[in-house]
Amino acid sequence: MRPVHFPRLLRTAIVVGLVSAGFAAHSQSTDVAAAEKLLEESKCGKCHSVDKQKDGPAYKKTAAKYKGKADGEAKLFTHMTSAPTVEIDGVKEEHVKIKSKDEAAIKNVARYILSR
Numbered sequence: 061m062r063p064v065h066f067p068r069l070l071r072t073a074i075v076v077g078l079v080s081a082g083f084a085a086h087s088q089s090t091d092v093a094a095a096e097k098l099l100e101e102s103k104c105g106k107c108h109s110v111d112k113q114k115d116g117p118a119y120k121k122t123a124a125k126y127k128g129k130a131d132g133e134a135k136l137f138t139h140m141t142s143a144p145t146v147e148i149d150g151v152k153e154e155h156v157k158i159k160s161k162d163e164a165a166i167k168n169v170a171r172y173i174l175s176r
C-alpha cells in the first residue's frame with residue numbers, strides 16, 4: 061500500500077467508527093418496517109390506524125396521550141401482551157394480544173406507536 065493512502069484510510073476508519081458509535085447510542089431507535097409488519101400480522105389495523113379513529117384510538121392519539129411520560133413504552137407493552145378488557149360499542153371484550161413473544165419486537169412496536 062502506498063503511503064499516500066494512509067490518511068484516507070484513517071479518515072474512513074474514523075467515519076466508520078463514529079457512525080457505528082452513533083448507532084450503538086441509538087440502539088433504542090425504532091425499526092419502522094418491523095413494527096408495521098408485526099402490527100399487520102397481528103391484525104391490529106382492523107381497529108387502529110396511524111391517524112384515524114376506528115374502534116380503537118389512532119396511534120397518534122395514543123402517542124399524544126403518553127407524550128412526555130416515561131412509562132409509555134411499559135404501559136403499551138402491558139396493553140399489547142395482557143389482553144385487558146376494552147369496550148367497543150358498549151360491548152366488553154378482551155383486547156387482542158400482539159402475535160409475538162419477542163420482548164424486543166413488542167417494545168419496538170410500542171416505540172413505533174409512541175413516535176407517530
Ligand code: HEC
Pocket residue numbers: 099102103104105106107108115116117122125135136139140146147148155156157158159169173
Ligand atoms: C377489535 C378491535 C381491536 C383490535 C383488533 C386491536 N385493538 Fe387496540 N384497542 C382497541 C380499543 C377499543 C382500545 C381502547 C381501549 C380503551 O381506551 O379503553 C384499544 C387500545 C389500544 C391502545 C392504547 C392503549 C392505551 O394505553 O391507551 C393501543 C396501543 C392498542 N390498542 C394497540 C393495539 C395493537 C398493537 C393491536 C394488535 C395486536 C390492537 N390494538 C388490536 C381495539 C382493538
